[in-house]
Amino acid sequence: MPDDAAPLLEVTDLSIRFGKAPTNLVDGVSLTLERGETLCIVGESGCGKSLTALALMGLLPMPPARLMSGRAMFEGRDLLHLPIAELKDIRGDRMAMIFQEPMTSLNPAIKVGEQIAEAVRRHRGASHEEARARALEMLMRVRIPAPEKRLDEYPHQMSGGMRQRAMIAMALANDPALLIADEPTTALDVTVQAQVLDLMRNLQAESNAALIMITHDLGVVAEMADKVAVMYAGRIVEAGPVKAIFDDPQHPYTIGLMSSMPDLGPRGGRLVTIPGVVPPADAMPEGCRFASRCPFAGPDCAEAPPLSDFGGGHRVACWRAPLEQAAEPLQTLGGAR
Amino acid sequence: MSRPDIILETRALKRRFVTHKPLFGAPIEVRAVDGIDLSIRRGETFAIVGESGCGKSTLARMLVRLIDPSEGAVIYDNKDISKLGQKEMRALRSDLQFIFQDPFSSLNPRMTVGALIEEPLRAHGIGTREERRVRVADLLSRVGLMPQHADRYPHEFSGGQRQRIGIARALAASPKVLIGDEPVSALDVSIQAQVVNLLEDLKEEFGLTLIIIAHDLAVIRHMADRVGVMYLGELVEVGPVDEIFANPRHPYTEALIAAIPVPRVGARAKGHAVEGDPPNPIAPPPGCRFHPRCPYAEARCRQERPRLAPIAEGESVACHRHEELSLNGLVEGAAGRAPAAEKRFNLYRAARATSEGAKPSDNSPPPFPSNKE
Known part of the structure; x- marks a missing residue:
């Protein structure tokens, strides 16, 4: 029988790799979700957010995908190591998924x-x-x-x-305890998106289902989430309560992502962008995967930073966080160069 | 008649498509664009916003005559381009260039990037072969790619880079007007920002007039000087971008603005979404086309079709009740950030500026990854 004190879903160290690729496309992802809670996983294409969702649902074809490590405890059972028959009993019953494009x-x-x-x-x-x-x-x-x-x-x-x-x-x-929605409103017009988001929020409040919502839209995140996990190139780089993520962002990628979005206020000049592109899977750096695009990166970023706690469940994987401390020596460093 | 500051104008522009031809009786038509009067000023960025099926893409294509209008006129440079012959139109094509939404399907996969960008130059007989080669190299670096990319094929590039190639190709013939049909909506947020900046820089540098078709209101808020809002083949409101967002005059504009998911916790008033789906353009409702979804509709709106009429300098609206209604613009607090976020944002901006100073080529993508070697 599931332990009532345990979280509804606890994912530990999930890593997925495809075929003979040298790096993991999902790398050491850990998440917890309580009953009735909404977690938004946000990131750009290829960051591993959809792979994470598919893996939890047991919908990832293996092979070519390979589970390198991880556990996903859901109501006392490990979703990642369940016989297919048992998984089929859970899917569509205790947990269900909503996809981006209902037509397909x-x-x-x-x-x-x-x-x-x-x-x-x-x-x-x-x-x-x-x-x-x-x-x-x-x-x-x-x-x-x-x-x-x-x-x-x-x-x-x-x-x-x-x-x-x-x-x-x-x-x-079937009144699932867990609902996973992968970009559920991305294909919809903005007025219809607002209706569907309102609907999902109401139904969730009625049913007390937990929701994992995969999205690339920070606006949707701000509206729906209790908790947020920001993913970049297969790793969670920052996670925490939604208020902390928006009002106190710590990871340079989160900050870069937010500053890349056009502000809704009067025009304020050029957008501050993130330079470059995500490194391809076969050239993924050993250390921090964002380092090649990060304006704060230094030699120590060649080692992967751990996801460390900044209080109140706000976790950040960056050697430079909090940036206020890092910015000072960095600027003198830049001047000396 | 046309004032000197107007570069492109449409008059009662219409386009119908036949969707179904029954054996007997009249063919079933959809009126994709149903009587649009629009004036684009020289040097401005004009945005056309609307939801799927509102006819915005059809309108954009008619502006450069990728689609012929059924009725009405498109006037560029005092000429009705919808009546021009092939040859005359071809001469004008270099002035009016188009950027497509999907950078994956709008570039010929069998041509090298260099040949793709050179094609418009060749078509218009511009320069010698050597001059064109130099121009292609120059264009590539202008859009943040590298001259050596000319020998590669489109599939070797990411979405954002392909959109840059599309832009370089559109710029090749030195256009005066650049029309982008959702030019950034297929791109990731961080890449989208790079392309938005690029378009704005190029507009400045080449003195372009920019017409942007988009459904993302944040992008429009950032880029546009003026905005035209379309609903079901009609323009329902036109005005300066600040006015449109602060004081919308048409209920549909209000609904659109209220629906923007705001990236600040608790900013959007929840549960105020307008009801219903956009109706079927094959059988648009009588009267005002928005009336079935409009919270302010009254008897008159169900019968009489409102016309787009000027209400102030540069502002027009098509609503019977625009004088009595006081509509809500963007919610307070939708813009701006919390103090801690603002501080980090400034640190990030400063660090970006320093690193850009140290490495001048930083704005362009990093050296191209060796492609599956």
Whole structure:
């Protein structure tokens, strides 16, 4: 029986590598998540945020992916080392996933109501009628207009926002304890995105499900998250409560990412960017992976900095943090050069 | 008639597409762009914003005649370019250049980067072969790439670098107007910022007029001088960027601004999202096209279609109720940062400036990674 004091999900030292690649694409990722909590994993393409989510769901094809290390304890079981049959029992029941593009993740040949009902029948052993009633109830809960009619429609007959709602309905049909959403609103228009975010927040409050949300949009993070993990090139570089991340950012990558975003205030000149690009997987540095783009980098960054605690659960992987201390000697160093 | 500061103008511009031709009866049409009057001033950055299906990309393509209008006129340099013949249009193409959204599909994968950038020069018969080679090298360094990249192929570059190649190619023929259809929306945030800066630098350096199509309001806020808001094939509001964001006059503009996810904790008022999806452009609602989603709609809005009408210098709105409504702009506190964040941000900026001073080539991507050798 799961221990009530334990967190709902505890991921320790998750590392994933592809084929014969010399470096890990997800490298030593550790996360904890309590019931009802929302964790946003934020980062740019290739940072490993989606791989992390897929690995937790057991949806990563292995091979070519290889699990190098890690445990993911969820309700007393290790998701990463579970027999496939057991995993299938958990997936869609205790935990569920929402994907970015509902058009490609809903079955185009099956009616929407039937797809939702299938999840209920599979996990609850419900009868046909019971499952259909549950599907209808779910469509109402995600506020799809004319739900009775929509039950018998195919995904292509719905708009993008509606399909995403149907997807959420399917994911929540069995009251999962954990919901993983990978860029759930990225494909949607901004007004529809606002509706779907509001909906997800409301449903989560009702059901007390924990949510891991993968996103690249810091605006979405500020709106949804309790906790944030910032990933860069496969590693978590900074993590902590959402307020700490936005109001007291410590890692140069987090700061660079925030300053790269155009401000919503009156125009304030050029954007302060992060120079260069993410190093390719076959040229990943041994030490801090951000060092090649970091304006604060020095010789000691050739060694990987640990994720150290800065108080209140705010953890940062940077030798220079807090930057105020680092900036002074660095500037004299720069002047001497 | 056209005033000297107007470089590009559209009059009652329309474009219909046939979506379905039944065996009997009239073909089913979608009115993608349905009567747009727009004046772009010389040297400004004009942004067109709207959600998918609003016709913004169709409009952009008609401005350079990649798509022919069904009705109406596009006037550039006192000429209606929608009526020009092939040959005359070709001569004008060097003035009007286009940057596509997707840097992956808009570059011919079988041409080297050098040949891609040189192509417009060749097409317009500019320079000798040697002169063109020098120009290509110059353009590559202008957009933050390196001259030796001319011999590589597009697939060897990242998304951001490919967008730079697209920009170099658009600049090759020395255009006067550059039109970008979502030029940065396929890029990661850090790369997006590099390209936004690049476009602004180039605009300054070459004295360009920039027309940016985008759905990201933060990018528009940063880049644009004036903004046109489109909904379902129509312009619903046009105005200076500060006015649009602080005092929107059209309910749809208000809804768009209210929906921006603000990167500050607790900044956006939650639960105020406008209802419904954008309607089907094949069968737009009667009256004001926004009325089914508009919280302020009244009987008149359901019957009578409002026209875009000037309300102040440089501002126009298409709303029956614009005089009585007082709409909300961007929430207080959406801009700016917490003090600690601001301090770090300044440290970062200073460090970037120092490292850029030490390594002048820092703005360009690092030496290109040896490609799968």
